[in-house]
Amino acid sequence: MIIPVSSFITSKTRLSPFLSVDERSNLLRCMLKDIIETLKSEDISDIVITSKDDDVLSYAKSLNLDVFKESEHECDFLNLALLETIEYIKQTKTDSQILILPADIPLISTENIQYIKSHFKDFIIAPSRGGGTNLLYISDHEFIPEFGEFSFFKHQIQAKKREIPLNIYDSFFLSLDINTPEDLGELMLHGKMTQTYNYLDKINIKVKNNHGKERLNVYRK
Ligand SMILES: Nc1nc2c(ncn2[C@@H]2O[C@H](COP(=O)(O)OP(=O)(O)OP(=O)(O)O)[C@@H](O)[C@H]2O)c(=O)[nH]1
Numbered sequence: 001m002i003i004p005v006s007s008f009i010t011s012k013t014r015l016s017p018f019l020s021v022d023e024r025s026n027l028l029r030c031m032l033k034d035i036i037e038t039l040k041s042e043d044i045s046d047i048v049i050t051s052k053d054d055d056v057l058s059y060a061k062s063l064n065l066d067v068f069k070e071s072e073h074e075c076d077f078l079n080l081a082l083l084e085t086i087e088y089i090k091q092t093k094t095d096s097q098i099l100i101l102p103a104d105i106p107l108i109s110t111e112n113i114q115y116i117k118s119h120f121k122d123f124i125i126a127p128s129r130g131g132g133t134n135l136l137y138i139s140d141h142e143f144i145p146e147f148g149e150f151s152f153f154k155h156q157i158q159a160k161k162r163e164i165p166l167n168i169y170d171s172f173f174l175s176l177d178i179n180t181p182e183d184l185g186e187l188m189l190h191g192k193m194t195q196t197y198n199y200l201d202k203i204n205i206k207v208k209n210n211h212g213k214e215r216l217n218v219y220r221k
């Protein structure tokens, strides 16, 4: 299991200025805790947090997680960081399946994990809204992560080129990565059992139905 985390200070820029730097940093901490709690509840404990940020790595260690410090890259940071981590896992852990999850999907459920575990022979991609990838499960270690714009389609094209049988796993809760204020609204609606919800509630984030162009009106009380 690999969870890449950029840095507490520069993450979630699409939530600025709605959330302050500190609030975005605390949000990322809560989301990570929610994800780890769900994974551990399904006996997934072999988790590596990949980051260049020492604060992230220290926080991961405080959660008793394995960490991997990625190199500084000039470009394509995330995919190069993932490739380095896959190499680290190949060298340190025998024949492991690789599951890549982003750190911003706090609604991932135990049912999602149970599905992955019961389909471990497959190559699984879970779409995020907007054409991204919110879960990549690869047994072929030669597979190249292509996260970034419209990655969901890039991963499918690569799988087809490599003639890897593809399992597209469609889950609303897995598809919700928290990038925008409206995503916070979805979390407030669907994530009442999460630490992320409790934090947003504490800083008075509210949501109401909005019959305008945005379906949800997310605001501070
Ligand atoms: N280790 C590592 N993780 C990254 C990097 N860039 C993004 N991530 C992580 O990849 C996942 C998805 O990235 P994004 O949704 O783009 O997150 P983000 O970069 O914080 O969001 P924006 O700043 O709004 O684009 C999140 O878990 C990020 O923390 C990187 O360079 N290194």
Ligand SMILES: C[C@H](OP(=O)(O)O)C(=O)O
Binding pocket: 078, 128, 130, 131, 132, 133, 134, 146, 147, 148, 149, 150, 151, 152, 177, 179
């Ligand atoms: C990393 C990227 O996330 P997004 O920028 O789509 O939120 C992706 O899903 O490939």
